[in-house]
Amino acid sequence: MADVKYRIEGYDFYDTDGMARQLEKMAADGWMIENISGIFYKYRRCGKQNVAFAVTYFVKNNDFDTYPTPQQQQYIDICRQAGWQPVLFNRQLQVFMNTDPDAVPVETDAVTQVDNIHAMAKKGWLINNILFIGLGILNLFTSIGRIKLDVVQFLSSPVHIIGILFWLFYTVAMVLATVRYYSWYNKAKKQAEETGIYLQPKAKGVNAYAALFIVIVLWLAYMLSAAGGGQGRYLLRAVVAVGMAFIIMKAMVGEARRMGKTGKELETLAVITIVVAALVGISIAGRMMMPSMLHEETEDGTFITYEGVEEYHPDILVETGRVVTPYEEYFPLKIRDINPGFITPSRFIYDVEGGNWIRLLRIRQVADGASLYVYIYYPSRWAYPIVEWRETNSTADVFHYEKQDPQPWNADRVYVMKDEAGNHQGRMIVCWPDKIVALTLPVRSDLTGEQIGVITEKLQYYQPVMAD
Amino acid sequence: MPREKFQTLTEQMFYILMTLKNECCGIDIMEQIKKITGGSVNVGPGTLYNLLEQFSREGIIRLTKVEGKKRSYILTDKGAALLEKEYTRLQRQAEDYRRFFTQEG
Numbered sequence: 001m002a003d004v005k006y007r008i009e010g011y012d013f014y015d016t017d018g019m020a021r022q023l024e025k026m027a028a029d030g031w032m033i034e035n036i037s038g039i040f041y042k043y044r045r046c047g048k049q050n051v052a053f054a055v056t057y058f059v060k061n062n063d064f065d066t067y068p069t070p071q072q073q074q075y076i077d078i079c080r081q082a083g084w085q086p087v088l089f090n091r092q093l094q095v096f097m098n099t100d101p102d103a104v105p106v107e108t109d110a111v112t113q114v115d116n117i118h119a120m121a122k123k124g125w126l127i128n129n130i131l132f133i134g135l136g137i138l139n140l141f142t143s144i145g146r147i148k149l150d151v152v153q154f155l156s157s158p159v160h161i162i163g164i165l166f167w168l169f170y171t172v173a174m175v176l177a178t179v180r181y182y183s184w185y186n187k188a189k190k191q192a193e194e195t196g197i198y199l200q201p202k203a204k205g206v207n208a209y210a211a212l213f214i215v216i217v218l219w220l221a222y223m224l225s226a227a228g229g230g231q232g233r234y235l236l237r238a239v240v241a242v243g244m245a246f247i248i249m250k251a252m253v254g255e256a257r258r259m260g261k262t263g264k265e266l267e268t269l270a271v272i273t274i275v276v277a278a279l280v281g282i283s284i285a286g287r288m289m290m291p292s293m294l295h296e297e298t299e300d301g302t303f304i305t306y307e308g309v310e311e312y313h314p315d316i317l318v319e320t321g322r323v324v325t326p327y328e329e330y331f332p333l334k335i336r337d338i339n340p341g342f343i344t345p346s347r348f349i350y351d352v353e354g355g356n357w358i359r360l361l362r363i364r365q366v367a368d369g370a371s372l373y374v375y376i377y378y379p380s381r382w383a384y385p386i387v388e389w390r391e392t393n394s395t396a397d398v399f400h401y402e403k404q405d406p407q408p409w410n411a412d413r414v415y416v417m418k419d420e421a422g423n424h425q426g427r428m429i430v431c432w433p434d435k436i437v438a439l440t441l442p443v444r445s446d447l448t449g450e451q452i453g454v455i456t457e458k459l460q461y462y463q464p465v466m467a468d
Numbered sequence: 469m470p471r472e473k474f475q476t477l478t479e480q481m482f483y484i485l486m487t488l489k490n491e492c493c494g495i496d497i498m499e500q501i502k503k504i505t506g507g508s509v510n511v512g513p514g515t516l517y518n519l520l521e522q523f524s525r526e527g528i529i530r531l532t533k534v535e536g537k538k539r540s541y542i543l544t545d546k547g548a549a550l551l552e553k554e555y556t557r558l559q560r561q562a563e564d565y566r567r568f569f570t571q572e573g
Contacts, residue, residue: 054514056514074517074537074539075513075514075517077494077537078494078495078513078516078517079513079514079517081494081495081513081537082495082498082512082513084513104498104510104511104512105512106512106513106514106515107512107514107515108480108510108511108512108515109478109479109480109481109511109512109515109519110478111478112478112480112515112518112519112522113515115518116518196478196479
């Protein structure tokens with residue numbers, strides 16, 4: 001039978017009475033509170049006890065003080081003399097226990113109690129909320145900008161989609177939490193001054209921190225499941241690295257506190273560790289946002305791997321900003337299949353992006369100065385029309401897409417890019433049931449039946465096999 | 469609109485200041501208030517600590533001595549004036565009440 005129990009209790013920080021009643025209930029069930037850290041409560045098994053609890057804040061404490069501070073000790077002494085025994089301190093939070101269930105409460109003056117809680121809010125909670133709301137609004141604006149710029153690119157990234165949902169949810173939760181707090185505070189202050197009665201906050205609502213925790217867990221789970229092998233690994237490494245850095249920081253601060261270091265020294269130590277942790281996380285996570293490796297197919301059929309490359313190709317300026325993932329098979333469609341006069345083997349750059357909803361494979365190849373770009377989208381059913389619409393409408397004003405007979409392609413729809421004079425621009429979009437292929441051809445003329453046949457044969461059922 | 473601090477006193481503030489007419493320490497303040505009011509007013513230790521801190525900061529009371537864990541305070545002139553002002557206010561209220569109900573009767 002476990003002696004320790006962890007629970008998530010979603011009490012608002014200002015619902016001190018709610019917290020105290022919960023601790024009383026747990027003690028009556030045989031579980032004594034041992035630590036409270038945000039929404040996480042640690043209980044230890046004890047005999048069933050009918051005791052009173054009081055939860056208060058000692059606002060003068062700083063986050064890195066060694067508890068109890070001399071001033072806090074005076075507070076504790078007064079409480080002790082009145083029968084209230086200290087149970088735990090965590091930063092400003094203090095929990096007291098009294099074996100007399102009918103003891104005079106620790107807080108008896110409603111005005112002082114409300115003022116104390118508001119001082120606590122101003123000390124950290126409100127500033128955090130306002131910062132997060134600002135950050136959330138900034139992120140939402142950035143995301144909207146990305147959607148306007150390229151909806152397909154946005155939808156192809158699970159990071160972007162979950163990111164916008166996360167910030168939307170969290171910003172709303174933070175705003176609601178702040179509004180709810182001020183609504184309670186204004187009423188409580190008024191009531192305390194007019195009647196001397198303390199206004200209890202309403203029962204447990206949506207706790208922003210609980211919401212944050214749940215959202216982060218879901219977000220990471222989704223990203224890890226949706227990201228490609230390379231992305232997932234980098235993300236996992238970043239999460240583990242930052243997590244470990246924080247565990248080390250907590251241990252170091254704890255050890256330094258035991259050694260009697262003062263608040264200022266502990267603060268400096270913690271700040272340094274946090275900065276190091278953040279840099280480690282950013283550097284690892286940052287690697288998945290840029291192509292750390294490019295794989296170029298060579299004439300003898302082997303791959304050359306370029307590590308730490310951001311932009312590389314001898315003949316083509318490669319669009320960068322993605323993880324480049326090699327494929328175990330060679331791309332079946334070569335430039336010489338379309339231009340039989342070409343004899344030089346093609347050299348390829350592959351890259352892939354996207355998640356569960358839209359996956360995009362880019363294959364760029366060169367041979368004898370000619371190039372063939374093949375972009376293949378594998379959209380889910382609902383995203384298919386969005387990709388088709390975006391691909392056929394993202395042209396400069398002087399160009400437009402014309403529908404062509406899809407029959408020779410064995411496709412649903414085929415589009416050809418033309419200029420105002422009706423000249424073929426060497427760019428086509430072929431919509432097969434499971435994929436949309438955008439071709440930038442090495443020729444700028446209508447394709448022959450033979451060329452169409454070769455492209456259809458090689459691409460219609462093409463499914464890449466991604467290397468691990 | 470929140471009222472100005474200590475413009476008027478709450479019941480607990482009033483009794484704490486009253487007991488500090490003579491030098492007194494924390495636990496004794498709580499006991500005295502209980503005794504004076506026959507148990508109808510109780511001051512919690514958290515409230516007492518916070519109010520003693522605020523009163524000290526505002527110069528309403530002052531620390532007289534520290535003996536181990538006991539810290540004793542006494543009312544200052546400013547505090548005495550504040551208490552007197554509050555007493556006058558309460559007396560006026562009581563007087564108004566009495567007059568109003570006497571007239572009605």
